[in-house]
Amino acid sequence: MPAIAYQTPLRTDILRALDIPEPWSFGIADRVRFGELDALAHVNNTAYLSWLENFRINYFKDYGIADYSTRIPRIVLRQIGVDFLTEMRLGAEYVITGRTTSLRTTSFRMDYGIWSEGVLRATGWAVLVNLNDDSSKAPLPETARNSLISRDNPEVL
Amino acid sequence: MPAIAYQTPLRTDILRALDIPEPWSFGIADRVRFGELDALAHVNNTAYLSWLENFRINYFKDYGIADYSTRIPRIVLRQIGVDFLTEMRLGAEYVITGRTTSLRTTSFRMDYGIWSEGVLRATGWAVLVNLNDDSSKAPLPETARNSLISRDNPEVL
Amino acid sequence: MPAIAYQTPLRTDILRALDIPEPWSFGIADRVRFGELDALAHVNNTAYLSWLENFRINYFKDYGIADYSTRIPRIVLRQIGVDFLTEMRLGAEYVITGRTTSLRTTSFRMDYGIWSEGVLRATGWAVLVNLNDDSSKAPLPETARNSLISRDNPEVL
Amino acid sequence: MPAIAYQTPLRTDILRALDIPEPWSFGIADRVRFGELDALAHVNNTAYLSWLENFRINYFKDYGIADYSTRIPRIVLRQIGVDFLTEMRLGAEYVITGRTTSLRTTSFRMDYGIWSEGVLRATGWAVLVNLNDDSSKAPLPETARNSLISRDNPEVL
Numbered sequence: 111m112p113a114i115a116y117q118t119p120l121r122t123d124i125l126r127a128l129d130i131p132e133p134w135s136f137g138i139a140d141r142v143r144f145g146e147l148d149a150l151a152h153v154n155n156t157a158y159l160s161w162l163e164n165f166r167i168n169y170f171k172d173y174g175i176a177d178y179s180t181r182i183p184r185i186v187l188r189q190i191g192v193d194f195l196t197e198m199r200l201g202a203e204y205v206i207t208g209r210t211t212s213l214r215t216t217s218f219r220m221d222y223g224i225w226s227e228g229v230l231r232a233t234g235w236a237v238l239v240n241l242n243d244d245s246s247k248a249p250l251p252e253t254a255r256n257s258l259i260s261r262d263n264p265e266v267l
Numbered sequence: 268m269p270a271i272a273y274q275t276p277l278r279t280d281i282l283r284a285l286d287i288p289e290p291w292s293f294g295i296a297d298r299v300r301f302g303e304l305d306a307l308a309h310v311n312n313t314a315y316l317s318w319l320e321n322f323r324i325n326y327f328k329d330y331g332i333a334d335y336s337t338r339i340p341r342i343v344l345r346q347i348g349v350d351f352l353t354e355m356r357l358g359a360e361y362v363i364t365g366r367t368t369s370l371r372t373t374s375f376r377m378d379y380g381i382w383s384e385g386v387l388r389a390t391g392w393a394v395l396v397n398l399n400d401d402s403s404k405a406p407l408p409e410t411a412r413n414s415l416i417s418r419d420n421p422e423v424l
Numbered sequence: 425m426p427a428i429a430y431q432t433p434l435r436t437d438i439l440r441a442l443d444i445p446e447p448w449s450f451g452i453a454d455r456v457r458f459g460e461l462d463a464l465a466h467v468n469n470t471a472y473l474s475w476l477e478n479f480r481i482n483y484f485k486d487y488g489i490a491d492y493s494t495r496i497p498r499i500v501l502r503q504i505g506v507d508f509l510t511e512m513r514l515g516a517e518y519v520i521t522g523r524t525t526s527l528r529t530t531s532f533r534m535d536y537g538i539w540s541e542g543v544l545r546a547t548g549w550a551v552l553v554n555l556n557d558d559s560s561k562a563p564l565p566e567t568a569r570n571s572l573i574s575r576d577n578p579e580v581l
Numbered sequence: 582m583p584a585i586a587y588q589t590p591l592r593t594d595i596l597r598a599l600d601i602p603e604p605w606s607f608g609i610a611d612r613v614r615f616g617e618l619d620a621l622a623h624v625n626n627t628a629y630l631s632w633l634e635n636f637r638i639n640y641f642k643d644y645g646i647a648d649y650s651t652r653i654p655r656i657v658l659r660q661i662g663v664d665f666l667t668e669m670r671l672g673a674e675y676v677i678t679g680r681t682t683s684l685r686t687t688s689f690r691m692d693y694g695i696w697s698e699g700v701l702r703a704t705g706w707a708v709l710v711n712l713n714d715d716s717s718k719a720p721l722p723e724t725a726r727n728s729l730i731s732r733d734n735p736e737v738l
Binding site for chain 2: 149150152154155156159160163182184186187188189190191192193194197245
Binding site for chain 1: 458459461462463465468470514
């Protein structure tokens with residue numbers, strides 16, 4: 111496996127070199143920490159959700175959806191699901207891949223893969239909703255919408 | 268709302284007094300902690316998974332499935348999903364309810380509700396698998412199976 | 425050990441019944457969760473800091489220092505120390521005790537004990553500072569100061 | 582600031598280029614995650630302890646003290662202290678530095694610095710004890726001892 115940069119957008123060329131197939135085109139790598147293990151010495155299920163959350167922030171920045179520098183956007187998690195396929199252990203290097211697979215006016219669905227040593231360790235999905243400060247639903251800004259459509263080619267619903 | 272004991276099995280009578288409807292018959296209460304909030308001052312999505320994990324341990328003990336006193340059982344999480352319905356804030360008292368809704372030889376599905384101030388704040392579900400120490404699937408012990416069937420009346424698949 | 429309420433202020437009478445000695449006069453009880461264990465099946469060091477943080481919020485409310493209902497106060501942690509005396513395991517019931525032992529114009533020092541099954545499992549201390557919204561130091565309000573002095577008899581520096 | 586690799590040992594040359602002074606000679610870099618923030622949008626105090634824990638594992642590997650690949654060693658945290666000097670926010674890149682400053686037969690003391698944008702954000706220290714599987718104290722292996730002495734020049738007590 112090539113050396114990869116952590117917490118840095120990984121593009122198609124690097125993902126393919128890591129045996130991560132199409133259609134994944136955006137990834138973020140990191141390594142399992144001691145504090146993410148549970149008493150059975152496997153990665154605890156809550157850690158996967160932290161990884162996906164952190165992935166989304168990198169993704170939102172790279173796609174120009176939110177930059178988190180002036181304010182934390184109100185793109186909130188409405189649903190999440192994870193399939194745990196193979197246990198992960200301390201020190202394992204992994205890549206999270208994610209893409210937007212469907213898009214509505216105020217919400218969108220993302221799908222995720224968690225890869226380590228060329229093996230898909232978990233899959234996940236989320237529904238995210240854009241909110242106004244008063245928690246009412248807000249249409250996704252046009253620039254965000256265009257970015258998601260042009261880069262991830264989601265089903266537009 | 269009546270005063271309720273935290274981290275203690277709540278039965279049907281208390282659940283109904285808290286306006287938690289049938290078919291829920293087992294609950295565990297607690298209160299939102301500061302460390303469970305995120306930068307938007309809402310409960311972070313990972314906290315819900317910790318709550319469900321802690322709920323399962325109470326449930327496994329009460330149902331006689333595993334007691335965690337001599338060893339940590341290998342009933343592992345295979346899938347999880349959560350629908351976040353209403354945001355929760357610091358200090359909110361909540362009750363997690365859960366029940367087994369379907370049962371196979373080596374696995375079972377649980378459904379969950381998270382309630383606060385009489386409102387359903389989130390729903391969830393999980394698929395759990397019983398493993399041998401070598402990570403191969405193991406049939407659920409007969410006593411565990413009988414307990415789940417008699418108390419929760421799951422669909423037996 | 426008597427049954428004790430979790431996340432509820434415990435006064436001198438209950439603390440003494442639990443063999444927790446003078447001068448401790450305020451405690452908060454809870455139980456070790458699975459998610460607080462590390463890969464050695466002991467409570468992870470970060471969990472103790474979460475417990476102390478949660479203790480402080482209960483203490484601040486009970487002492488009338490901050491109620492966290494309208495805004496999160498800017499009483500921030502400036503220093504913390506913990507001595508880990510005896511390992512703790514899953515399901516252990518524990519009581520955190522804490523008191524203010526010295527007081528300055530804008531800051532105060534608290535000392536803590538963590539007790540389980542009549543044994544002192546850890547001790548800790550913290551220095552807390554009251555800040556304005558612009559992060560400059562602010563004098564503790566007179567009511568907070570009086571409450572700390574009358575209840576905990578700290579050294580006034 | 583030069584681009585730096587995360588979760589990878591940083592040596593003297595890189596540390597100096599980052600304006601981290603002598604005597605620090607070993608560092609690990611990373612970036613603040615959303616899940617590490619609290620409701621005031623600052624890094625929560627528990628996150629610093631996770632960072633120090635993760636630092637120690639990298640340090641133990643690099644110094645040949647423990648590799649965590651076959652078993653998790655019983656070098657346990659006996660005491661910890663942190664001084665929080667300047668608040669840290671989302672996305673901040675930081676470097677943890679650490680060294681062993683004193684050494685006894687079965688225990689040693691480490692000191693830490695947490696640096697971001699050329700500013701010391703926090704300092705910390707820990708006392709670590711080597712244990713046998715029965716939790717009795719064990720002398721540090723000679724190779725570990727020699728490595729700590731030759732690389733960090735601690736006070737030998």
